[in-house]
Amino acid sequence: MTAATEPVLEARDLRRTYGRHKVLNGVSFAVRPGELVGIVGENGAGKSTLLKILAGELRPDTGDVLLRGGAGYCPQLPVLNEALSVQQHLDYFAAAYALHDLSYADALVQKLAFSQYRAARVGALSGGTRQKLNLTLALMHRPGLLLLDEPYQGFDWETYLRFWDLALDCRAQGVAVLVISHLLFERERFDRIAHLRGGRIEEYRP
Amino acid sequence: MRASALRGLLPGHAVSAAAPVEATAATSGTRVAGRYRTALKALLIEQGRNHTALLLLVGFVPLWYGLMVVLVPADAVAFRFRVTGQFLQVNGQQLSLITAGLNAITLIVGFVLFSATRRGMAFDRRLALAGYPRGTLLWAKLTALTLVSAAVALYASVVLLAFWRPGGLLLIFAGCFCAALTYGAFGFLLGVLVRGELEGFFLVIMLSLMDAFLQNPIGNPAANKDLLAYFPTFAPTQLAVAGGFTSAFPDRYIGLALAWAAAFALLGSLIFAVRTRIAGRRTANARPPAAINLGG
Numbered sequence A: 001m002t003a004a005t006e007p008v009l010e011a012r013d014l015r016r017t018y019g020r021h022k023v024l025n026g027v028s029f030a031v032r033p034g035e036l037v038g039i040v041g042e043n044g045a046g047k048s049t050l051l052k053i054l055a056g057e058l059r060p061d062t063g064d065v066l067l068r069g070g071a072g073y074c075p076q077l078p079v080l081n082e083a084l085s086v087q088q089h090l091d092y093f094a095a096a097y098a099l100h101d102l103s104y105a106d107a108l109v110q111k112l113a114f115s116q117y118r119a120a121r122v123g124a125l126s127g128g129t130r131q132k133l134n135l136t137l138a139l140m141h142r143p144g145l146l147l148l149d150e151p152y153q154g155f156d157w158e159t160y161l162r163f164w165d166l167a168l169d170c171r172a173q174g175v176a177v178l179v180i181s182h183l184l185f186e187r188e189r190f191d192r193i194a195h196l197r198g199g200r201i202e203e204y205r206p
Numbered sequence B: 001m002r003a004s005a006l007r008g009l010l011p012g013h014a015v016s017a018a019a020p021v022e023a024t025a026a027t028s029g030t031r032v033a034g035r036y037r038t039a040l041k042a043l044l045i046e047q048g049r050n051h052t053a054l055l056l057l058v059g060f061v062p063l064w065y066g067l068m069v070v071l072v073p074a075d076a077v078a079f080r081f082r083v084t085g086q087f088l089q090v091n092g093q094q095l096s097l098i099t100a101g102l103n104a105i106t107l108i109v110g111f112v113l114f115s116a117t118r119r120g121m122a123f124d125r126r127l128a129l130a131g132y133p134r135g136t137l138l139w140a141k142l143t144a145l146t147l148v149s150a151a152v153a154l155y156a157s158v159v160l161l162a163f164w165r166p167g168g169l170l171l172i173f174a175g176c177f178c179a180a181l182t183y184g185a186f187g188f189l190l191g192v193l194v195r196g197e198l199e200g201f202f203l204v205i206m207l208s209l210m211d212a213f214l215q216n217p218i219g220n221p222a223a224n225k226d227l228l229a230y231f232p233t234f235a236p237t238q239l240a241v242a243g244g245f246t247s248a249f250p251d252r253y254i255g256l257a258l259a260w261a262a263a264f265a266l267l268g269s270l271i272f273a274v275r276t277r278i279a280g281r282r283t284a285n286a287r288p289p290a291a292i293n294l295g296g
Helices: A047-055 A086-097 A103-111 A127-139 A157-172 B028-048 B051-071 B092-129 B134-160 B169-193 B197-215 B226-230 B234-245 B251-275
Strands: A009-018 A021-031 A036-040 A062-068 A071-074 A145-149 A176-181 A192-197 A200-204 B076-081 B086-091 B282-284
Touching: A009 A047, A021 A047, A021 A062, A021 A200, A036 A157, A047 A071, A047 A145, A047 A176, A071 A127, A086 A103, A086 A127, A086 B028, A086 B092, A103 A127, A103 A157, A127 A145, A127 A157, A157 A176, B028 B092, B028 B134, B051 B092, B051 B134, B076 B092, B076 B234, B086 B092, B086 B234, B092 B134, B092 B169, B092 B197, B092 B234, B092 B251, B134 B169, B134 B251, B169 B197, B169 B234, B169 B251, B197 B234, B226 B234, B234 B251
Parallel strands: A036 A176, A036 A192, A062 B282, A071 A145, A145 A176
Antiparallel strands: A009 A021, A009 A062, A192 A200, B076 B086
């Protein structure tokens, strides 16, 4: 296997139990560069737990997550600071990711078409623009993998279209995109769709 | 508490879960300083945009002082001054100005720090997950807390001059600053600990009211009990009274006044560390993807 086709994300036998409830019961899968993968599960299927483990927020009881090339995590509800402007968010996260400059973040802001709000406080922004900033913060360090939690909730139509545009761009450039949702639209766009059921992954191609 | 909760708390010890290392040219020291400045700037901007707090400062502090002048008689009251162990006969109105000032400051700074900390928790977790060292974030938070406390204490001391010209304004400022710092740290502790907004506000109000009220012999004729020495504004009140009515300089009380602040800040910091800890994942060394072309 060459380096280029090595998975950017490998989840190996992830298990997590809350009390007696086995939420994840041996989840294993891999995502390769440039793949667009969807994981669907009903409410309570363990999606949030899986995502928290993949994002590094939560430790599995057993099992392992291996990342190559860094991940960007885009939470379902925008996690932003109401008092700060768009620009101040970019500066703050550039410091977090230890980035040299904001050229790539600038390109994302252009691509998602919210440059005119750079100086605006987040508290004064519409829901759609907040989602765009939320997404930009997850991508601005050029991760090898983008983790998206229920990305369609809260998107307005324009944001939705631009999101797909960006996701396909990412894929074309070799960035893997993993969408975790209770509902997947436009299934034909995905390379693979997996179902999370009973704490396990059942996979098939669309 | 697991040891992992404390990883990354020292400046420069980043637990980087997501970030590919990019800034190889920058030395670790300058990066720490840059991150510290970025966080401090953001925190101060956030505090400056807290219009409710600014309004409270501008309106509530002079109003509270004014009410003391109008409503409390200037009759002499006995105040137990622990520095010398004696009872001082002091002007009741002026003493009430001191306790009213401390009461207003502690409420406002407690509120401000509680609401900012509580609202910022999810954002801080996201920053930590993106690679921001929690230690740097924490130091920036404690610096902002100190600066906000100093600014509010300075403001309350200067406004006091419109109502009373005490001899030792520096000690009155010191008392105000220590009280602000203590309740700011208390607000920070509640912010990382308490989930609901109302509970936190209630706890700040209850502690501040009880505390400032009990220190004043006008409200509490028995304000000479030893138990009072264990309340957070005991030492700040003694400092301010020393400045207002005596020529003593009780430096020992500055340490005592800061002990509560230090205890609250330490406890808050530990809980902050636990609540922002990252589980971490294994990362393999790999080149980050080349710049993604977003054109077209």
